[in-house]
Amino acid sequence: MMQASLSIINFRKDEEKVKRKKIMKAAVTAALVLTSLFLLQCLLVPKYATDVVEGSLIAEYYQEEKDHDVVFIGDCEVYENFSPRVLWEEYGINSYIRGSAQQLIWQSYYLLEDTLRYEKPEVVIFNVLAMQYDRPQKEAYNRMSLEGMKWSGAKVKAIRASMTEREEFLDYVFPILRYHSRWEELKSEDVQYLFDRKKVSHNGYYMRVDVKPAENVPEGNILADYQFGENAYDYLDRMTRLCRENDIQLILIKAPSLYPFWYEEWEQQIEDYAEKNDLLYLNFLEMTEETGIDFSTDTYDGGLHMNLSGAEKLSACLGRILQEDVGLKDRRGEKELSEKWQEKIIAYEAEKERQYKENMG
Amino acid sequence: MLFTSYEFLGFILILFVLYYLIPTKFQWPLLLAASYVFYFLADPFYLIYILTTTVTVYFLGCRIERYREEQSGYLKDHKEELSREEKKAYKSGIKKRQWRLLLLGLLINLGILAVVKYTNFAIANVNFVLHCFGSSREFGLVDLVLPMGISFYTFQALGYIIDVYRGTVKAQKNPFQFALFVSFFPQLVQGPISRYQDLSETLFGGHKFHAETVCFGLERILWGFFKKLVIADRILVGVNTIVRNPEEYGGAYVLAGMLFYALELYADFTGGIDITIGVAQVLGITVTENFNRxxxxxxxxxxxxxxxxxxxxxxxxxxxxxxxxxxxxxxxxxxxxxxxxxxxxxxxxxxxxxxxxxxxxxxxxxxxxxxxxxxxxxxxxxxxxxxxxxxxxxxxxxxxxxxxxxxxxxxxxxxxxxxxxxxxxxxxxxxxxxxDVPLTFRMLGSAVRGGNWQIFWDGSLLGLGLDMADYGILAAGLVLLLVVSLLQRSGSVREKIARRPYPVRFMIWYGLFLAVLLMGAYGIGYDASQFIYNQF
Structure with a gap:
């Protein structure tokens, strides 16, 4: 009897042992698979460290102290045309640019939603060129605008609103599915920035010091329809509402880029919208005297974007308006913030110097 | 829903989980529901066609069977009274009635197939003949949608009704089970064309979760994905370049195109069938093999x-x-x-x-x-x-x-x-x-004349949209296909792998998974390609 009980106990022990072994095997396998897939994904996703650095801009925001007075949202006309350093140094305004290449208005809206999860700036500045697009455009730009966002409801909605016909939501969740064939083009930077990305912007500003004067800027093509789309207006309405609900002043701007062409009909629609919604609208294309922009020296690509000189002039003008007309406070007296900005200015100057040297070389 | 789409993977994943969670008696109704959802998602309009085939073949099959039962009952009851001639005459009468029913089934279903698949072919030929006789009259082509897998399920259903007529199978009395036989989703897309007596053996019974069977099924699915995504869809680029630009790619390119297409078709079709058989195997269902090296x-x-x-x-x-x-x-x-x-x-x-x-x-x-x-x-x-x-x-x-x-x-x-x-x-x-028949003859003539054989070694093949990495992957894939085929001669490769220690098994299948993941021609930048046999 006792022997029988003992053998049952031994049998159960063996069974448990086998079970434990199986669980162990499954756990080790799962760990191996998940770790290797994670590492592969880290390796394969583009690092945007040297060639197309614009893809890094959106993610850099999350490393920041979130206490900004002004947040810019929009396309290249914000991240290449305004220098937060000037706004700080000359007016004590702490600002950040959440810009990305061809940022569509719904992406700007969801980036604003995302920003409000972390902070509530006094002013949000939106560049209205994005109103020209009513439908998703290019996958590559979607990726640069959306991949850097942290996961949230806003990101999910932004992806859903932005996907082109052949894009899949799952490819955003598991980027390895999108970049699976990038093993053919891996470079040393893919290993170097496997986990930590290289910082490429200065509070979202992408610096360029080279000069290419604006010459022979083409006239805009004749369009079949100059009316901004319903979808674009819908998101502009949402943006206006969101700012109002959060007691944020929304300012619409049109940066002084000569191309893409800004049509009179578009201008009229934005002016009407701003008036109807009691928003401040600044068209810097019509403020060359105030800004002092000289298109023979202040642009690096023939009038599409400002270079450092242009961006600093433009920021100086904007800072004046923000302080005098909007009434933003000068925060240069805040010790902690000033110290942080001192570090940023050093990095800014170093980058400026590097680029000047490179250009001269 | 393409077999290689995320939607399909999600679909089968949910199905697999549900299938083994519910009581076994509900498994076949679940499969029926899943098959109809699968078909509905392709296009709700397709359901009309498959339902017509299912309903007509089911009722006609039952009627044919009933005649047979009536015949055997009648002959049994009147065994003593009837002469040999009378029995023969009675049997022949029954056979005639059964034949009429079979004919009706064939006409309805082949008629549907003919209308949706061949109407425009017929119209184009009539127009051509009219044109040859100098007539300026031309009939317009009709905008007809070809329902997914119609050739496969029609043939499968017709095979069934012919077998019922011949008495080699008994008619299925349960209309829902019959509907599942016609619509079983893994083989709906590109076959195989299963026989009722083969498929019904495992289709309607309950299946308990059996780790080894499920594992074998998953391995087969993975192997199918490898063939389709790594080989077929990669070489497709080269095939398309040659075939779509016949003026530019003549001579030896035609030969290259032929060989590329041989590989593409094999990897595409057998890959699709591997996925079909693998999905069925995970569900515990045995589907007839369609290829033997x-x-x-x-x-x-x-x-x-x-x-x-x-x-x-x-x-x-x-x-x-x-x-x-x-x-x-x-x-x-x-x-x-x-x-x-x-x-x-x-x-x-x-x-x-x-x-x-x-x-x-x-x-x-x-x-x-x-x-x-x-x-x-x-x-x-x-x-x-x-x-x-x-x-x-x-x-x-x-x-x-x-x-x-x-x-x-x-x-x-x-x-x-x-x-x-x-x-x-x-x-x-x-x-x-x-x-295109004349073009094909022209291109075959150009292949025979050749003249540009240097394309095989001077790098010209790199101009077909395939780079060195692509050729490397294709060569490796081809070697793997060859090795697997050779191993298959002495029995199932999966069984051979199953006998290996766990780390070896893991490395083989995880390696194959990574090959599909990293080298598969899917997603943006690659043309989402249907399986070639979907079109038939």
Missing amino acids: PYFSKSIKEYWRRWHITMGTWFTDYIFYPISVCKPMLKFSRFAREHFGEAIGKRMPVYLSSFAVWLATGIWHGASWNFVVWGLGNWVVIMISQELEPLYKKFHEWAGRRFGREIGENVLFRCFQVIRTILLMSVLRTFDCYR
Whole structure:
């Protein structure tokens, strides 16, 4: 009897042992698979460290102290045309640019939603060129605008609103599915920035010091329809509402880029919208005297974007308006913030110097 | 829903989990629901067609069966009273009624298939004839949607009703089980064309979770994905470049295109079937194999016994044999023997029946002349090789005497036979590639003239949209296919792998998974390609 009980106990022990072994095997396998897939994904996703650095801009925001007075949202006309350093140094305004290449208005809206999860700036500045697009455009730009966002409801909605016909939501969740064939083009930077990305912007500003004067800027093509789309207006309405609900002043701007062409009909629609919604609208294309922009020296690509000189002039003008007309406070007296900005200015100057040297070389 | 889409993966994942969570008696109703959801997601409009086929074949099958039951009941009850002639007359009456029902089933379902698949082909031909006679009249083409998998499920359903008529299977009385037989989703897209007696064995029964079976099924799915995404969809780029630009890519490029297409078609079709069989296996269901290493065939005849097996046997059982033994053919056989002698007269009815089979095979593959020519091309090659059989025999005897042993056992000669078969099949498939008969002949002529053989070594093949990495992957994939095929000769590769220690098994399957993940031609930057046989 006792022997029988003992053998049952031994049998159960063996069974448990086998079970434990199986669980162990499954756990080790799962760990191996998940770790290797994670590492592969880290390796394969583009690092945007040297060639197309614009893809890094959106993610850099999350490393920041979130206490900004002004947040810019929009396309290249914000991240290449305004220098937060000037706004700080000359007016004590702490600002950040959440810009990305061809940022569509719904992406700007969801980036604003995302920003409000972390902070509530006094002013949000939106560049209205994005109103020209009513439908998703290019996958590559979607990726640069959306991949850097942290996961949230806003990101999910932004992806859903932005996907082109052949894009899949799952490819955003598991980027390895999108970049699976990038093993053919891996470079040393893919290993170097496997986990930590290289910082490429200065509070979202992408610096360029080279000069290419604006010459022979083409006239805009004749369009079949100059009316901004319903979808674009819908998101502009949402943006206006969101700012109002959060007691944020929304300012619409049109940066002084000569191309893409800004049509009179578009201008009229934005002016009407701003008036109807009691928003401040600044068209810097019509403020060359105030800004002092000289298109023979202040642009690096023939009038599409400002270079450092242009961006600093433009920021100086904007800072004046923000302080005098909007009434933003000068925060240069805040010790902690000033110290942080001192570090940023050093990095800014170093980058400026590097680029000047490179250009001269 | 493409087999290679995320939606399909999500769909089967949910199905697999549900399937083994619910009581086994609800498994087949779940499969029926899943099959209809699968079909509905492809296009809700398709449901009309599959439901028509299901309902008509089900009721006609039941009616045919009931006649049989009535007959056996009547004959049993009146065993003593009826004379032999009366019994014969009664049976013949019943048979006639059953035949009428079968005919009705065939007409309805082949009619639907003919209308949706061949109307525009017919109109185009009528217009061509009118044009040849100088008429300016032209009939407009009709905008008809070809329901997914219609050729496959129609043939499967018709095979069933013919078997019921022949008495080789009993009619399925449960309409829902019959509906599942017609619509079982893994084989709805590109076959295989299952027989009722084979599929029904495992389709309706409950299946407990069996780790090894599920694992084998998943392995088969993965292998199918490898073939489709890593090989077929990658080489597709090269095939398309050559085929879509015939003026630019003539001569040796045509030969390259033929070989590329041979590989693409094999990887695409067998890959799809692997996914089908794998999905079914995970569900505990056995689906008939459709391939048996066809590229190891030593003749075209053998090739067709090993390629798309279920289609071949379907045509043999339901077209070749009925035609061979029908009254007019028997009459023709007698006539041929009397007029052309025993030897030729005996072969003529076989050739005629084969002609009908290959014509049907060609038309089944697509509503255009290139498929007809392709089908008949196969027939011509098979007939010629059959006629040359005595010559081959003499050659084998001579070679046996000359070299002291049977030449068929010589590895080099066997390789020659295999390569010859692949080349012959590739030549015939150019009609499938270019899809235009005169153009195909022109391109075949250009291939024979050649003149630009240097493309095989001067880097020109890198201009077809495939780079060195692509060729590297394709070469590795081809080697893997070859190794697996060779291993299969001595039994199941999955069983061989299953006998290995766990780390080895893990490395093999995880390696294959990574190959699909990293080297698969899917997502943005690659053309999402349907399985070739979806179109048939």
